[in-house]
Amino acid sequence: MGGPRFEPVRTVRAYERIVEQIEEAVETGTLTPGHRLPSERDLMAQFSVSRSTVREALRVLQARGLVRSRPGDPNGAEVLPFTPAALHKSMTTLARVDQLSLGELVGFRMTLDAAANLLAARLRTEAQLAEMDAAISAMRAAAGTGYDAFSAADVAFHDAVARASGNKLIQICTDVVRSIVLNLIAEKIAAAPDQDGLMRQSIRHHEEVLAAVRAGDGPLAARLSRQTMYDYYVTYVPAPERAALRALLD
Amino acid sequence: MGGPRFEPVRTVRAYERIVEQIEEAVETGTLTPGHRLPSERDLMAQFSVSRSTVREALRVLQARGLVRSRPGDPNGAEVLPFTPAALHKSMTTLARVDQLSLGELVGFRMTLDAAANLLAARLRTEAQLAEMDAAISAMRAAAGTGYDAFSAADVAFHDAVARASGNKLIQICTDVVRSIVLNLIAEKIAAAPDQDGLMRQSIRHHEEVLAAVRAGDGPLAARLSRQTMYDYYVTYVPAPERAALRALLD
DNA sequence: GCTAGTGCACTGGTCGGACCAGTAGGCTAC
DNA sequence: GTAGCCTACTGGTCCGACCAGTGCACTAGC
CATH class of the missing domain: 1.20.120.530 (GntR ligand-binding domain-like)
Known part of the structure; x- marks a missing residue:
């Protein structure tokens, strides 16, 4: 026995990391209702991922009721007030x-x-x-x-x-x-x-x-x-x- | 007055239609826990949409806890038993x-x-x-x-x-x-x-x-x-x- | 004969690029 | 001055590609 104790690793999908970060920002109040997220194309640059990945993350956030996006909106997705x-x-x-x-x-x-x-x-x-x-x-x-x-x-x-x-x-x-x-x-x-x-x-x-x-x-x-x-x-x-x-x- | 009464239309995203259909199948018991969904590539054929769209739908379903997908799994996404x-x-x-x-x-x-x-x-x-x-x-x-x-x-x-x-x-x-x-x-x-x-x-x-x-x-x-x-x-x-x-x- | 190992064919995850319909706001023509 | 157009964006969708992982059939070795 002995040697370093290794912990099991959990593969984390890229979109999950994005979800976590934005969720964290919303729950801590860094992003408050009414705030707009950057556009998907900006987000892909900020997170260094492709737009597909950004979009999957946004879908999850939308499913959880945290944000809403509207086609054509010059601003990005909108942070929503919590609704049940x-x-x-x-x-x-x-x-x-x-x-x-x-x-x-x-x-x-x-x-x-x-x-x-x-x-x-x-x-x-x-x-x-x-x-x-x-x-x-x-x-x-x-x-x-x-x-x-x-x-x-x-x-x-x-x-x-x-x-x-x-x-x-x-x-x-x-x-x-x-x-x-x-x-x-x-x-x-x-x-x-x-x-x-x-x-x-x-x-x-x-x-x-x-x-x-x-x-x-x-x-x-x-x-x-x-x-x-x-x-x-x-x-x-x-x-x-x-x-x-x-x-x-x- | 008179004339046909028109109802407001709601633009429905393609991935939402997919979510609705699969959700319906799960809730009515057509798909029960343990069942496997077709692979994403099969689903894109069945729904006549691209894989991106299929994947966004799956992300939503996954966020709602209805299915889970695992990379490399020869079967498709798995229908989960309901968990809170x-x-x-x-x-x-x-x-x-x-x-x-x-x-x-x-x-x-x-x-x-x-x-x-x-x-x-x-x-x-x-x-x-x-x-x-x-x-x-x-x-x-x-x-x-x-x-x-x-x-x-x-x-x-x-x-x-x-x-x-x-x-x-x-x-x-x-x-x-x-x-x-x-x-x-x-x-x-x-x-x-x-x-x-x-x-x-x-x-x-x-x-x-x-x-x-x-x-x-x-x-x-x-x-x-x-x-x-x-x-x-x-x-x-x-x-x-x-x-x-x-x-x-x- | 049976088992252990190796490919192969498939999966989901991610990427990049493309097109479309819609929106907002500035610009132009009246 | 205003009504209308134009443009530069947006998100929604599609396509094609590559990668790492998985399960299974097949094969080489016992």
Whole structure:
């Protein structure tokens, strides 16, 4: 034994090195949203690689939602503000490939939405309460005109609560999962009987949740929000999965 | 008015069309993990595009974690089983560029971990209880030998609980966020005074949680798990953020 | 006979050059 | 002064080439 200890080497593709460097610059703030990257032809000079390699790196960065390029733009690729688009994409893939069930998705939302309400009840500002109020008013106004407007107002309410929770991670994850759930069952909801009744019930539930948030009663708000979501989605969840959702209710 | 209603057109890059087609095949199960894609030169013939275009598409698919290619492989790119790697990547990016605070991350974990315990208390099998038991034993055995082994056993416990919850989304998200949190504060934990005491306390807490899960008392298990995580991380969380974490405890 | 070694045919990674459609901004002609 | 064109770029796509790595069939040696 003895002798120098060698470490296994990992061959690193050229485009990966480029991705790493630009990613690093974005994450450390050297490159901020709005900044433009040099043109591909400049980048190939700076990195001493061919344009193909530069482009593969840009494709990866684009897939991760960090930059965007537009043909003909005299400036180079644009550094984007972070959006959960990439998160959304990978979670959607997860849902499809890994066969996430509606029950799992709804259970996840119930959990995070309840936490958001719990936190919002303590941290909400008056302005945020006004936003929630406005969202419920919009729900009321939209109840007659159709499901789309109603759903949009509903989303606005939950988003206001999530923002008031002060936890961006909760906000983004609820947003992502909500859109996946809505995509999954949009047509089922549209075909549901007694839509008016469902909407009226949903509005009443939201009012109760808001009252609890306004009163600062976090645990109550959390419990009510879980119940609201359960009632709203349970009919679309296969029976065997409902037990797990009910377990979340207490 | 009148006349045909035209829709705005979106120019779609060639490589995006390829990505869509292959992605579709993977998500619908036409291509399952282990399957090999045709070689790049075959793909350029099938899609009637150049190899550069094929390669850009493959780069995107690879960035999304759907395929992997290896130089020299006589078969083409390999379709991968879904891993949360892409999810992990985008969430890490989110944490860095959006400046997610440790408090937000810990709060998120407390919420999901508690939900996992709540569900696991009802749904756990004997085998899963045995796994949790083994993990705690490993924690006990590792308590003297160092932080790394202890942390690994701790992770194993939480993962066993998450799996027992029957909610893959919770499982994956807790896993991703946990690794981000551990990366953030690994050095701080290693430098903490009285590590032995912290480990012993942590083991005791985990035993209590497991007892509640075994007894089927979900709410108790949830409450204890929240408290355990709070106690374990609170010293690393800046004081202003602690109030939000405490709000999650009740 | 079987095994160990050697080519070969293929792979993906990279390069360089080329063309096209699009864009922005300066320039020209009115 | 303004409307329109022109030009110099951009990114998207294509082509052809070379290289280093891989797996497999084939061959030389036991």
